[in-house]
Amino acid sequence: MNRSNFAHVRAVGSYAPPRRMSNDELALLVDTSDEWIFSHTGIRFRHIADDAVAASDLAVEAARIALDRAQMPADEVDLILLATSTPDHPGLPATACVVQDRLGANRTAAMDLVAACTGFVYGIETARAFIQSGSARTVLVIGAEVYSKIINWKDRNTCVLFGDGAGAALLCASGEDNPSRVVDSVLYSRGQGAPALGRPAGGSRTPATAADGSDLYLAMDGRRVYTFAIAAIIEAIESVLKRNDLTFDDIDYVVPHQANVRIIDAAAKRGGFDPAKFFTNIAEYANTSAASIPIALDEMVTRDLLKPGHRIITVGFGSGLTYGANLIIW
């Protein structure tokens, strides 16, 4: 066991299903318009999985890309952490185990992590803790979601907001000589806000067999989530900066959960943060929950925006209510 290990992000990958649905197509299903959706959310498109496609299928694609880029065989991975709120099966077996098998990661522990849209941020900190303690040397953190399967396609308040996709990050142990690392994280839970966002039925409180069908879909108090999200982004960024004696000027990019451009803009404005440092790609993917941050990271890598030594903050917020941030030196 080596307690001087640090955890660095060695490679990322992402995958979105090929079917790309525009706002105009949605306007054929519900009473909405491209103008309303874009002006209220910043969304133009979302990618939608085929009927037969589940979260594990998207996760495997994203994970394979990350492993290929790192030139790492799957059986060198010690742990798979799969953040999802749309698992292949309700509760068991874990989708992470399905992914472990499909990757051929034969000596790998695997578990799901449920922190909704904050899932990837929770996953990065969990991976850092495993690596830093010496319990693991290589951890695959995946966010994979198929919200198209849990939203009510007749409810314009929710169906316009979400899309399907997956992103993966491979975290590896490294020594003090490698400046690239996950430096610190802040993670929060505010369970009193749980009713604002979630699926009212289908779990052990109200089993699917006893549920009114509409309670099986995602339900959201949009105004309440909006207010929470702005405060959560500001608190998470300020806390992680303060704990590390940094100011916002020391940060190159913030990679926020891609929920809504208006939320991100309002948080930047109210927090006094330079909005130009917030990366967004929600126009193409809509809100992919736990997958949105790694999909954004992958696009930033592909566009050569992230350079070694860059300080970035990933910030997530979502159902739970949960929120948190990771401070990463790229």
Ligand code: ACO
């Ligand atoms: N098209 C047209 N009209 C719509 C649509 C739509 N798709 N959806 C809602 N409306 C209507 C409403 O019915 C309402 O009409 P009414 O006044 O006749 O009742 C009107 O628009 C205004 O509704 P509001 O809820 O006040 O609209 P608001 O300006 O607050 O925007 C929104 C709604 C975008 C959902 C906002 O509340 C929001 O951003 N909330 C955060 C939700 C979010 O991002 N959730 C993502 C999941 S959570 C997460 O990832 C953390």
